[in-house]
Amino acid sequence: MTRTLTCAAVQMRSTTDVATNRDAFEMLVREAASKGAGYVQTPEMTGLIQKNRAALMESIFGQDDDPIVSSAGKLSKELSVWLHVGSTPIDRGDGKVANRALLFAPDGILRVSYDKIHMFDVDLDNGESWRESAIYEPGDRAVTADIGKACLGLAICYDVRFPDIFRRQTLAGAEILTTPAAFTRQTGEAHWHVLLRARAIENGAFVVSAAQGGTHEDGRETYGHSMIIDPWGRILAEKDDDEPGVIVAEIDLDQVAEARGKIPNLKNIRPFNLVDAQ
Secondary structure (H helix, E strand, C coil): CCCEEEEEEEEECCCCCHHHHHHHHHHHHHHHHHCCCCEEECCCCCCCCCCCHHHHHHHCCCHHHCHHHHHHHHHHHHHCCEEEEEEEEEECCCCCEEEEEEEECCCCCEEEEEECCCCCEEECHHHCEEEHHHCECCCCCCEEEECCCCEEEECCHHHHHCHHHHHHHHHCCCCEEECCECCEHHHHHHHHHHHHHHHHHHHCCEEEECEEEEECCCCCEEECCCEEECCCCCEEEECCCCCCEEEEEEEECHHHHHHHHHCCCCCCCCCCCCCCCC
16 A cells, blocks of 8 residues: 655745734645645745844744744644644744744644754855844754654755755655755755755655745745655656745655665665875
8 A cells, every 4th residue: 555645835925024924824724735735834934034133033922922833733733734834933032033843733733843953154146145143043953753654854944955964864764854945046046956856866755845935025035946856856846936825746655665775875875984185
């Protein structure tokens, strides 16, 4: 008997207003569930996109009081889906902010959370510069979770450039890897597709990546192009633009073992030493 799971990636254009984002989140998650999804993922910064630290601190909540967290728990139970909030900013209560992913089970219970490890501190062309570490406190633990039919690995956006996380999750049993994102338009046009497909191919795993897309109220531009990719690196579904919406694909989890059997690179890993020849 094959193991299948219908997955959905929700593409958003989150604003600087939490209530507006919550309404859009609820509408799109309901749309995903109506299309048969049993696992629904939303993008990084689902609840709020705000690059000004002072304005951000005035708008965020602790986890127990956060509107997106509350809504996600109710929606996952009502719709009987695994609901993965790709991330939302959470006030840690110590003057610091977490860029936190949250995974809710079909019973409405929060099963696991993950704080983004790698901070997007970069200087790009045309003067575009980001210092995520100036606002967010990085996490220090990678996470996997059993979602019934499969093992899921959680990561966020810039983490995709650090393949060790995904390899360790895969070796721990992950069959679906996730990278909800708010990729900038500039880096998305250059690297989005190749990075996601590489993570799928090198681990023989499905990759689900819900994205932010378009021009946001805080001035940033994000790339969109949410994707679902199979273990052979084939794109099963793509939101081929930066507009809000939902993509859905039924995945056959037996393809994980099939891909890993054809190219058993996970079994062929060998220890080695790095020698400085100078």
